[in-house]
Amino acid sequence: MVTAIGFEGSANKLGIGIIRDGKVLSNVRHTYITPPGQGFQPRDTAKHHRDHILSVLRKALDNADVTPDEIDCVCYTKGPGMGAPLVAVAIVARTVAQLWNKPIVAVNHCIAHIEMGRLVTGADNPTVLYVSGGNTQVIAYLMNRYRIFGETIDIAVGNCLDRFARVLKLSNDPSPGYNIEQMAKRGKKFIELPYTVKGMDVSFSGILSYIEDIAQKKLDGGECTPEDLCFSLQETLFAMLVEITERAMAHCGSNEVLIVGGVGCNERLQQMMREMVEERGATLCATDERYCIDNGAMIAQAGWEMFSSGQVTPFNETWCTQRYRTDEVLVTWRDG
Template sequence: MTIIIGMEGSANKIGIGILKNGEILSNPRKTYITPPGLGFIPSETAKHHQGCVLEILDEALREANVSLKEVDAIAFTKGPGMAAPLLTVALVARTLSLMWNIPLIGVNHCIGHIEMARAITGANNPTVLYVSGGNTQVIAYLEKKYRIFGETIDIAVGNCLDRFARILMLSNDPSPGYNIEKLAEKGKKLLTLPYCVKGMDVSFSGILSFLEERANNLLKKGEYTKEDLCFSLQETIFAMLVETTERAMAHCGSSEVLICGGVGCNKRLQSMMNTMCEERCGRLYATDERFCIDNGAMIAQAGYLMFKCGITTSLKDSWVTQRFRTDDVLVTWRDD
């Protein structure tokens, strides 16, 4: 029997998940939400995490009916992410490790998303589209590494959505991207936006700049509604993601696509990707907000796979980093 605690807090969500032999026993989380028009500042986000991390830990242990003396390892997000929130969670993980003599496992945030999604969906060896607030990557596994075939060359797709939500002064509750998705469902008029795919890479800053300059004027003139602008943004950026993912599928000879990361919850993105997969006689795998959005169980899942291979992190190596690439990790737990 192997029990792993996973601790995630790389951005505005803090979550703690507990797994027993790969089975999720608990997975509570809390989100730091700011007023409309504002993003979240790292230092303020860290204060939020500091204020509720022990409460979430207690909730996770009670729900799982597990005590700390039964835990075999504590997995925590090593990076990438925002420095202050990462440090907050890593400090708690280190403290618990020292107090209870429990091994630590530093987990790559992106790998956590991938392995959680693979476990939940049963996807075998898919082409992965990883889309979140801080990351946008097209990934495929080869020879003990998750190789990045394409990525954003500037801002992540989730960051693009978040910043556009600020332009429209949309609520951040439950998330800017969700509120854009709901408005986009009512949009009818498509605004032509810059479409920027460069080989396997994508760029979103030009689209955002275009909208920053014109959105309010278009709304004032009544040419487009907020719903139309949200619809136009989604259709454009998601088409870019589907195009690069399809190209990676063709290169790898893959028949599966797995979407993970917070933006992966978006039903329109899933629909567009599913259409592409069906046209290629392939299959789409995706999850809902329980596992797409940052959570502790995904860190526990990656930690569980690493622990089974004998991977742990010494205290002196339990530092965190804002830059920790997906393809920096040696994936020793896969034998395919």
């Protein structure tokens, strides 16, 4: 049996999880929440992680009922993500690995989402839609790489939703995207917005600028409600994502779609994607907020796969990077 502990802190979620041969033993998370209308800054987020990481680590070990002696490898997020939070968590992971005398594994955050999704849903070789606050990609596996078929050319879909939540002064608890989702459920009027699909890529910055510009005018004029705007934004963004995912499925001959990343637990996105895949006779694989939202268990699972296939990171290479593309990683744990 191989037991891996994973440290995640690439954005405002601090998480530590423990995996043993595909079984989640613990998955503890603590989220940095800012006041309504505000985002989270790297320095403040890093301070949050430093303040809470030891208590999260203790809780993760207690929940899993394991001791450091039972841990086989320490895994941490190398990137992509925000620099200061990544480093704050990586320093603790490096320290723990030395104190416990354990090998360390540097994990790609995007790959971790995919591997956790495959573990939880049982997906075999799906077309992956990875949607979060910092990333938007359509991915498929081929010849020991996760290949990117399409992606955002500017901001991520989660970032677009979060920034519009700030315009409406929505609460960041539990997350701005979640609160937009709840408001969208009460929307009744569809406001037409720009629809920007460019081949297999998407663009969200123009849509955000447009809805920011018209929001106050339409709200002041009584033409729509905040709920209508949230509904319209979700419908437009998600339709774009479903379109490029379907095109990737057709290209790959895929019969599975796996949605991962924080935006992936949005029920409306899952519903729209399910309707598309069922029309194609395919299957949708999706999870809930325990595993869609950034967490330590996903880092442990990806690290477990890497470690079990013989990958260990030399200690002098245990650095972090804000930019670490999904297709940079050599996937040694899957058949070519």
